[in-house]
Amino acid sequence: MAKMNMLQAINSALAIAMEENENACVFGEDVGAFGGVFRATSGLQEKFGKDRVFNTPLVEQGILGFANGLAAQGTLAIPEIQFADYIFPAFDQIVNETAKFRFRSGNEFNVGNLVIRTPYGGGIHGGLYHSQSPEAYFAHTPGLKLVFPRNAYQAKGLLAASLESNDPVIFFEPKRLYRASVGDVPEGKYTIPLGKAEIVQQGTDITLLAWGAQVEMLEKAAEMASKDGISCEIIDLRTVAPWDVETVSQSVIKTGRLVVSQEAPLTGGFASEIAATIQDECFLHLESPIERVCGLDTPYPLAHEKEYMADHLKVYEAIKRSINY
Amino acid sequence: MAKLLNVDNPNNTSKNDTLNLEFVDEHALAIPTFKMLDDNGELYKDAQASSMDKETAIRIYETMRFIRVFDERMLAAQRQGRVSFYMQCLGEEAAVTGSAAALEDKDMIFAQYREQAALAYRGFTLEQFMHQNFSNEKDFGKGRQMPIHYGSKGLNYSTISSPLGTQIPQAAGYAYGQKLKGDKACTICYFGEGAASEGDFHAGLNMAAVHSAPTLFFARNNGYAISTPASEQFKGDGIAVRAVGYGMKALRVDGVDVLAVYEAVKKAREFAVENNAPVLIESIAYRLAAHSSSDDPTGYREKEEEETFRANCPIERFRRYMLKQGWLDEAEDEAAKEKIKADVLSALKVAEKVAKPALEEIVTDVYEDVPLHLQKQYEQLKQHILKYPEAYPATASRIEETK
Numbered sequence: 001m002a003k004m005n006m007l008q009a010i011n012s013a014l015a016i017a018m019e020e021n022e023n024a025c026v027f028g029e030d031v032g033a034f035g036g037v038f039r040a041t042s043g044l045q046e047k048f049g050k051d052r053v054f055n056t057p058l059v060e061q062g063i064l065g066f067a068n069g070l071a072a073q074g075t076l077a078i079p080e081i082q083f084a085d086y087i088f089p090a091f092d093q094i095v096n097e098t099a100k101f102r103f104r105s106g107n108e109f110n111v112g113n114l115v116i117r118t119p120y121g122g123g124i125h126g127g128l129y130h131s132q133s134p135e136a137y138f139a140h141t142p143g144l145k146l147v148f149p150r151n152a153y154q155a156k157g158l159l160a161a162s163l164e165s166n167d168p169v170i171f172f173e174p175k176r177l178y179r180a181s182v183g184d185v186p187e188g189k190y191t192i193p194l195g196k197a198e199i200v201q202q203g204t205d206i207t208l209l210a211w212g213a214q215v216e217m218l219e220k221a222a223e224m225a226s227k228d229g230i231s232c233e234i235i236d237l238r239t240v241a242p243w244d245v246e247t248v249s250q251s252v253i254k255t256g257r258l259v260v261s262q263e264a265p266l267t268g269g270f271a272s273e274i275a276a277t278i279q280d281e282c283f284l285h286l287e288s289p290i291e292r293v294c295g296l297d298t299p300y301p302l303a304h305e306k307e308y309m310a311d312h313l314k315v316y317e318a319i320k321r322s323i324n325y
Numbered sequence: 326m327a328k329l330l331n332v333d334n335p336n337n338t339s340k341n342d343t344l345n346l347e348f349v350d351e352h353a354l355a356i357p358t359f360k361m362l363d364d365n366g367e368l369y370k371d372a373q374a375s376s377m378d379k380e381t382a383i384r385i386y387e388t389m390r391f392i393r394v395f396d397e398r399m400l401a402a403q404r405q406g407r408v409s410f411y412m413q414c415l416g417e418e419a420a421v422t423g424s425a426a427a428l429e430d431k432d433m434i435f436a437q438y439r440e441q442a443a444l445a446y447r448g449f450t451l452e453q454f455m456h457q458n459f460s461n462e463k464d465f466g467k468g469r470q471m472p473i474h475y476g477s478k479g480l481n482y483s484t485i486s487s488p489l490g491t492q493i494p495q496a497a498g499y500a501y502g503q504k505l506k507g508d509k510a511c512t513i514c515y516f517g518e519g520a521a522s523e524g525d526f527h528a529g530l531n532m533a534a535v536h537s538a539p540t541l542f543f544a545r546n547n548g549y550a551i552s553t554p555a556s557e558q559f560k561g562d563g564i565a566v567r568a569v570g571y572g573m574k575a576l577r578v579d580g581v582d583v584l585a586v587y588e589a590v591k592k593a594r595e596f597a598v599e600n601n602a603p604v605l606i607e608s609i610a611y612r613l614a615a616h617s618s619s620d621d622p623t624g625y626r627e628k629e630e631e632e633t634f635r636a637n638c639p640i641e642r643f644r645r646y647m648l649k650q651g652w653l654d655e656a657e658d659e660a661a662k663e664k665i666k667a668d669v670l671s672a673l674k675v676a677e678k679v680a681k682p683a684l685e686e687i688v689t690d691v692y693e694d695v696p697l698h699l700q701k702q703y704e705q706l707k708q709h710i711l712k713y714p715e716a717y718p719a720t721a722s723r724i725e726e727t728k
């Protein structure tokens with residue numbers, strides 16, 4: 001075990017995968033000698049050489065198109081998109097190509113060797129274009145796995161599993177926690193299974209569900225609620241697509257109440273998908289309407305970031321509304 | 326010789342077929358860099374005569390001098406935690422100011438983010454710059470974007486957008502509209518050599534060429550895109566050569582030489598407006614500053630490299646020229662710098678005390694009118710803030726006032 005922050009944990013998972021996979025390549029804007037603007041790929045070029053760890057020209061559609069080709073050829077391709085806000089120039093390559101490579105060819109070809117890493121989320125004074133959480137766009141695209149770590153330990157294990165997965169993965173890294181999340185992380189390899197949610201805290205009165213950095217908001221809110229005598233069960237979804245309906249519905253059947261929280265805007269967000277499925281699965285067990293605590297239906301603002309965010313106080317209020325319904 | 330292939334595109338300039346199988350060399354085309362002023366601020370022997378009058382020269386010099394001091398102070402303010410982010414124009418002041426000076430006020434500007442000097446030249450005031458950087462209620466952008474994302478409808482300066490390259494095809498479209506309207510105006514579009522790798526670069530230049538839009542594509546080749554050197558960005562001879570592939574005229578200019586930039590852009594503007602055609606201009610001037618306040622260049626380039634370029638200062642070069650012309654007085658120049666420093670500091674102190682935008686600005690401008698669902702979200706948010714005023718101090722006090 002070592003104390004690592006999330007960046008070090010990610011770096012460690014990458015280094016192990018590159019040792020295990022002879023030709024695995026890490027590439028993207030500024031990831032080479034510099035080690036990335038957040039330093040997640042620090043030292044990798046020194047260790048594995050310029051042919052395997054390299055800066056690309058500044059073109060996200062190129063990075064993803066190249067990655068699709070490389071993965072189809074059989075090489076483990078690990079592109080980085082510098083900010084999730086800048087993934088959109090690559091939208092076509094991801095939505096029409098990455099996600100459909102296997103299906104359209106009848107499994108003659110696939111890009112299961114592809115893991116896209118990208119920092120996402122707000123709370124860092126980033127304004128419109130350094131704060132977004134675009135998972136819903138991709139969750140609407142069958143064929144992609146979407147993975148969100150909530151801390152350093154989870155990041156290493158989930159990234160290792162993503163790198164082993166034979167399906168393409170978008171690995172969303174909560175940049176607000178890159179350095180803030182520090183914990184015990186094994187130096188060697190371990191994996192955390194994709195598609196499995198984790199019950200972070202057992203409880204009996206209400207289920208709280210989120211993924212990535214938002215889990216922290218649930219934990220704070222649950223602590224406030226516990227002072228009111230409310231026992232919260234906290235679930236980290238970890239994989240947004242395909243998601244673990246079983247674990248969530250079991251919990252809701254037990255508690256009868258659900259609050260789902262996401263950073264992204266309310267309308268069309270993944271929280272809505274969860275609410276729809278859970279009311280279907282658990283209708284007769286629900287004691288109150290499912291609450292969604294989300295960003296507003298606006299672009300992500302700067303001066304009003306605090307007000308905009310789905311913070312712990314908003315989650316706490318939702319818990320009370322649900323309990324008092 | 327009989328035609329080997331029946332290609333009948335009137336745009337094909339070469340109608341020759343050949344029986345010799347030979348590569349066209351990748352460096353078949355090398356574009357020279359236009360210069361006028363040497364390091365001492367003297368025109369090169371045989372240099373083209375300058376058409377810049379005294380009044381324009383003074384306005385350019387004052388703009389560069391202002392931006393240099395302003396950038397320095399704002400970076401310091403960022404270091405003190407007073408603003409969250411900053412980006413300097415250091416080393417590229419001549420490229421940006423000289424090009425803006427060659428335009429007419431009715432010409433539109435689409436910038437990337439490092440072109441505050443163009444906006445200053447147009448007349449954006451110190452106070453206006455400050456309000457944007459402090460995201461306060463007097464910011465035209467209503468405090469929504471990060472610092473340095475300026476915009477001004479009145480000054481024909483389109484609001485900065487962080488996603489790189491997006492402004493390039495937009496500039497082509499804007500210019501096309503100017504042409505249809507018969508404005509006799511053009512649109513200039515600034516971008517870095519890094520952003521020129523984006524697909525939007527190709528889209529924008531090809532659209533402008535095919536649709537004959539009077540657009541000036543101004544590539545600031547400053548050697549770096551954050552940590553990525555130009556040598557890892559492209560293999561060709563800079564950005565300018567690409568123009569040929571689009572059937573577009575090109576110029577390359579020494580971006581440290583404000584006279585050369587001014588003449589180049591003036592010529593390009595004239596050509597673009599007269600002929601309804603785009604022009605690609607590439608300026609070469611080193612990015613002396615860190616990429617932004619979040620960046621530390623010691624991780625990717627040598628101090629010595631920076632020092633070589635620091636010695637080649639665009640403002641100093643022009644200052645020498647101005648002194649020689651008798652258009653600038655040294656003592657007055659020094660006094661002016663001190664005054665700018667003082668002005669910047671006092672404007673900063675004012676702007677940081679101006680209130681944050683009112684809470685309702687969180688839901689305005691998403692659409693022209695605030696739709697019902699956003700009115701509802703706003704109401705809920707307001708009630709929430711009133712319940713926890715200490716958690717949202719910037720807006721809570723203001724809501725309570727208006728209650």
Ligand SMILES: Cc1ncc(C[n+]2csc(CCOP(=O)(O)OP(=O)(O)O)c2C)c(N)n1
Pocket residue numbers: 029058060082086089439487488489490516517518519520521545547549550551612616
């Ligand atoms: C689409 C997109 N991708 C990535 C980024 C992150 N980013 C911001 S500035 C920058 C480098 C730009 O370099 P260049 O275009 O050469 O301009 P310079 O900063 O040198 O003026 C990068 C990669 C972005 N803003 N937008």
